Amino acid sequence: MHPITTAHYVALSAALLLIGTLGVLTRRNIVIILMSIELILNAANINLVAFSRYWGPENMNGQIFAIFVITVAVAEAAVGLGILIALFRNKETVQADEIDLLKW
């Protein structure tokens, strides 16, 4: 069996990014759209860690950036779910295409 290279990780990360994008673009349920965003951020993390490894075992910059990405993901999930609760209280729906007050 051939060894695993950086390209394998990049390909996996690209596939995960595409799956996440598909979820954001096609699903109606806002909870699942938020989960797809988590998938996209995880794809970015795989890439960052793979290239951090590629640049040498002593190089930690990619892993540091992955920590920052996780921080932003936590903030995004907290605010997004807070918006979702406020939305459900006012509109009684969590379907993204039924929230069209600003649509003409």
Added chain:
Amino acid sequence: MMDTVFFYIFALMTLGGAILCITRRNAIHSAIFLIMSLMGVAGLFLLQHAEFLFAVQIVLYIGGIMVLFLFVIMLVNLDEEARHRQFNRQWLLGVASVAVAGGSFTLFLRHQTAWTALPVAGRSAPAGNTELLADVLFRNYLVPFEVASVLLLVAVVGSVIMAKKRI
């Protein structure tokens, strides 16, 4: 050798969990499959000797964010929504644009460049991943670290204000 086997196991977990996550009708099933996908990503971190990120992924993502997701799913009562149409009217356009993006990624990855040839597993692991990480984080990235803490504070205050009935 073992690395190759484990890479494919974790990659299967990650991608399979992700695909099942975005196709399930029940939001709780989606959340469970997302946990599977995130555990696959955690395993990939471990394979690349990012032990601290592995622990953060398990504790923070699976223990924190996913519990938050499950809590909100239980709170907003999605039983009614599960009977409705799951995909929006523009789903065909979405699939087409993702297919175009996937085709361009494939074209890009098929070009063999310098970085694709180098095996990741060929490098020896440094001792003490957490110590190295802390050194760099608190020396070179101190200001971004403080900015991240301010961001978290803003997110906490913002989500409390969003979820409050009347301010």
